Amino acid sequence: MPLVIGLISGTSVDGIDAALVDITGTDVDLKIELLAGATYPYPETLREQILQVCAGAAVSMAELAELDDAIAIQFAQAARDIQISHPPADLIGSHGQTVYHRPPLKLGNQPAVETLPGASLGYTLQLGRGELIAHLTGIKTVSNFRAADMAAQGQGAPLVPKVDAYLFSSPTQHQCIQNIGGIGNLTYLPVRQDDWIDRVCGWDTGPGNTLLDLAVQHFTGGSQTYDQDGNWAASGTPCDALVEQWLSQDYFQIAPPKSTGRELFGWDYFNQCLVEGEAYNLTPTDLLATLTELTVRSIIMSYQNFLPQMPQRVLLCGGGSRNLYLKQRLTDQLGASQVLTTDEAGVSADFKEAIAFAVLAHWRNLGIPGNLPKVTGANSAVLLGNVYPSLGA
Ligand SMILES: Nc1ncnc2c1ncn2[C@@H]1O[C@H](COP(=O)(O)OP(=O)(O)OP(=O)(O)O)[C@@H](O)[C@H]1O
Ligand SMILES: CC(=O)N[C@H]1[C@@H]2OC[C@@H](O2)[C@@H](O)[C@@H]1O[C@H](C)C(=O)O
Numbered sequence: 144m145p146l147v148i149g150l151i152s153g154t155s156v157d158g159i160d161a162a163l164v165d166i167t168g169t170d171v172d173l174k175i176e177l178l179a180g181a182t183y184p185y186p187e188t189l190r191e192q193i194l195q196v197c198a199g200a201a202v203s204m205a206e207l208a209e210l211d212d213a214i215a216i217q218f219a220q221a222a223r224d225i226q227i228s229h230p231p232a233d234l235i236g237s238h239g240q241t242v243y244h245r246p247p248l249k250l251g252n253q254p255a256v257e258t259l260p261g262a263s264l265g266y267t268l269q270l271g272r273g274e275l276i277a278h279l280t281g282i283k284t285v286s287n288f289r290a291a292d293m294a295a296q297g298q299g300a301p302l303v304p305k306v307d308a309y310l311f312s313s314p315t316q317h318q319c320i321q322n323i324g325g326i327g328n329l330t331y332l333p334v335r336q337d338d339w340i341d342r343v344c345g346w347d348t349g350p351g352n353t354l355l356d357l358a359v360q361h362f363t364g365g366s367q368t369y370d371q372d373g374n375w376a377a378s379g380t381p382c383d384a385l386v387e388q389w390l391s392q393d394y395f396q397i398a399p400p401k402s403t404g405r406e407l408f409g410w411d412y413f414n415q416c417l418v419e420g421e422a423y424n425l426t427p428t429d430l431l432a433t434l435t436e437l438t439v440r441s442i443i444m445s446y447q448n449f450l451p452q453m454p455q456r457v458l459l460c461g462g463g464s465r466n467l468y469l470k471q472r473l474t475d476q477l478g479a480s481q482v483l484t485t486d487e488a489g490v491s492a493d494f495k496e497a498i499a500f501a502v503l504a505h506w507r508n509l510g511i512p513g514n515l516p517k518v519t520g521a522n523s524a525v526l527l528g529n530v531y532p533s534l535g536a
Pocket of ligand 1: 154156157324326327356370373461463466
């Protein structure tokens, strides 16, 4: 106890991941049992609207309000459905849908053009307001998890590392938990001893599946949305020169803390890749293999450049962990590190992010900060999320 529902739709915008989790303990003694996990796809028109807003389409405040509530209604329905055949949940942690993410300006390597006070702070927007979810479900809901970290000058992401730390840390092995969703992000866990929690680090590695999904959509005229098991990329040949050229770009070179999103690794970025691929006469198959290699190499390069040491074990999660070609390329290039999925460590690779937001809500409810300042760059550990009581509470 308590029973907590975690809800998230990630940067792939493929649907709402819902996890019903039985949580015991707090942090050092944290234990979770996943009672139910399911993905509820968005209705196609809603998904299209979300993708357009993510791509920078201008929307009126009225349209934004409608979208916010349409998403909240879908999230509330997911919360209701995941409880079917289970005891009712005590709490919901709803990440919502990121539609905009602007990391803080880094003084020193960015032009210091502050048009308004606060312009150097990051800004992030997750739609699906928690107060409506609380109202529709009758369950106390925590949402808007990223804002407090950003107000404290943090990146607002990644937020999963503190949860990863207490779920996966080992007294004998130092490990990376590597999520490959739309965007890739990692948590590095030193061996669990002494001040280990202060040495946990993490950041967004760059594109996970976003560019691959865009390539598949482009080359199939929209009839396919992703490269199943990586079969298409596996039949191509990556262009190493192009991967090296892409890896020289700022995002891959700058040191953490860092976070990113579809604002950078979206259609404009893909279209540029397409043009650059033409200069090398790449076929669609070779371009897909080359983009897959970018995901792989960006992960490995960031480990080599920014981790205190290479991990003994890498646990993959997110949809990209099902891309067998991508997984094989990672395994080949990680050499001595063992590559598994979080499933093999007892935590669902599909629902780990949803589970994490259940735990973050639990911590918010107990007054325990959820961010790791070393990861996000925030100037302090802060309580994450706004709490909306259930009706009658
Ligand atoms: N069998 C598979 N083979 C290849 N790729 C797959 C497979 N299953 C899922 N994927 C990829 O995983 C993506 C979805 O991953 P996931 O649900 O982890 O993303 P997300 O949670 O939206 O992203 P983020 O973690 O960045 O928020 C799909 O868009 C697809 O590219
Ligand atoms: C702004 C935003 O939604 N960021 C996501 C995204 O998806 C993966 C990566 O980029 C990660 O930093 C973050 O999500 C996870 C759940 C996190 O905060 O840990």
